[in-house]
Amino acid sequence: MLTFNGYSVNGWGIIQQMNSKNHNSTFTYQNGHGYARIGQLKTRAGVVRTPTFMPDATRGAVKGLQPEQVYATGVQIVLNNTYHLHLQPGEAVVKRLGGVHHFGKWTGPILTDSGGFQVFSLDKFAKVTEDGVAFKDPINGDKRLITPEKSMQIQFELGSDMFVAFDHLIGLDDAKPSEVLDAFERTHRWLKRCVTEFKRLTAHLAPEERPMLFGVVQGGLDKELRKRSLDLVMASEVDGIAIGGLSVGEPRADMHDMLEYLAPLYGDDPRPRFLLGVGDPIDLRKAIECGIDMLDCVLPTRNARHATIWVSGDQKIHLTNGRFVDDPEPIEPGCDCATCVAGYSKGFLRHLFKAGDPLAGSLASIHNLRYLTRICEKYQTQDFKRSDN
Ligand SMILES: [Zn+2]
Numbered sequence: 001m002l003t004f005n006g007y008s009v010n011g012w013g014i015i016q017q018m019n020s021k022n023h024n025s026t027f028t029y030q031n032g033h034g035y036a037r038i039g040q041l042k043t044r045a046g047v048v049r050t051p052t053f054m055p056d057a058t059r060g061a062v063k064g065l066q067p068e069q070v071y072a073t074g075v076q077i078v079l080n081n082t083y084h085l086h087l088q089p090g091e092a093v094v095k096r097l098g099g100v101h102h103f104g105k106w107t108g109p110i111l112t113d114s115g116g117f118q119v120f121s122l123d124k125f126a127k128v129t130e131d132g133v134a135f136k137d138p139i140n141g142d143k144r145l146i147t148p149e150k151s152m153q154i155q156f157e158l159g160s161d162m163f164v165a166f167d168h169l170i171g172l173d174d175a176k177p178s179e180v181l182d183a184f185e186r187t188h189r190w191l192k193r194c195v196t197e198f199k200r201l202t203a204h205l206a207p208e209e210r211p212m213l214f215g216v217v218q219g220g221l222d223k224e225l226r227k228r229s230l231d232l233v234m235a236s237e238v239d240g241i242a243i244g245g246l247s248v249g250e251p252r253a254d255m256h257d258m259l260e261y262l263a264p265l266y267g268d269d270p271r272p273r274f275l276l277g278v279g280d281p282i283d284l285r286k287a288i289e290c291g292i293d294m295l296d297c298v299l300p301t302r303n304a305r306h307a308t309i310w311v312s313g314d315q316k317i318h319l320t321n322g323r324f325v326d327d328p329e330p331i332e333p334g335c336d337c338a339t340c341v342a343g344y345s346k347g348f349l350r351h352l353f354k355a356g357d358p359l360a361g362s363l364a365s366i367h368n369l370r371y372l373t374r375i376c377e378k379y380q381t382q383d384f385k386r387s388d389n
Helices: 067-072 084-089 091-096 099-104 116-122 149-156 176-203 223-234 253-264 283-290 299-305 339-340 345-355 357-379
Strands: 002-004 007-009 015-017 026-029 037-043 047-048 052-055 079-080 110-112 133-136 143-146 162-164 210-215 240-243 272-277 292-298 307-310 315-318
Touching: 007 357, 015 162, 047 052, 052 079, 052 299, 052 357, 067 357, 084 091, 084 116, 084 143, 084 149, 091 099, 099 110, 099 210, 116 133, 143 149, 149 162, 149 176, 176 223, 210 223, 223 240, 240 253, 253 283, 283 357, 299 307, 299 357, 307 357, 339 357, 345 357
Parallel strands: 052 292, 079 110, 110 162, 162 210, 210 240, 240 272, 272 292
Antiparallel strands: 002 007, 007 015, 015 026, 026 037, 037 047, 133 143, 307 315
16 A cells, blocks of 8 residues: 555555545546546535536525425535625624525535635726735625635635635736736735634534635646646645636637646545536536546536526537427436426427526526536446447
8 A cells, every 4th residue: 555645545546535634535546537536525514426516506505496406416515605605695694594504405515615716707906915805895885805814714604614715816818927927826825824724713623523625726827837836735734626717718628738737747646626617518528537526617507597408419409499489308308307307398498488487497407407417427437438428
């Protein structure tokens, strides 16, 4: 048995985190699919089979769905947005109402993002200082400040099981190399502050009660910076590695190229790997085969609310199309999602979308979420063949 850095690897490629503070997750490399791995991710809210897709329950709910409906699609974890819950209703209210699990009645694991992405993407006048990011509250215009420490405190108050470190995100489109480097260096100074604050907040918790902290790898499309960033995150006292700053407008080929570049660099590090903000089926498969264990995205539910759904072959169809007026078939005959099994016809769904009934978005969301979780479930099977895909 190989042992390195407190971890061990046995002869069958099973990696186990040894002497861990609390997490004893295992990941096994899957045969024949690049760097894809099958895992058992142990969190304080239960064990998660990986690879796994996590829908965004931005404000505490996956829009238009009850938790039972989300569970029925095979989803195991949801993501709550720190920024949105901080602004409304505020983490103090969520805490008084029992924390995010009790608040939204989702009993499975919950991951919260850092709030950084929204701060940077929703307020183009957000001001970055070494302390943190100052921005305007879009609800009442108040000035707000989120620092690395504040982000950890909000996620702690919310009652999240998996935290993400606060990072300095910049757009890829118009970023100068000097800005990318500046954000890169600040992100790692902030990571140290996040780790210190996270440890302070969780010091009193028993190991099995302790949440997890993910550090974020940045560096835009610069491979040298990405590698340095990954090395810094992997050397930190974090429980998981998050890959940020991809799927933010760059060409798909560039994102895939970066995922392929990073794949061998994780080595045998046993910590879970989370790719932020990616949920198109083609990208999901690519990410999994590049060793990613967890992904989140608003895409499946947002698309569904706009009548766009995926069918076999990762094709998109638009349910409002006139050719479906008299279509008596479900979205995809043979699909095991609750919407298709119940037999709702494409003609009925088209009618609901045209009538503006929110049930249409809910039924389509169920299909799209099941489409993604079914892909993940196939990768969770050791003998999964490409032809099964
Ligand atoms: Zn379906």
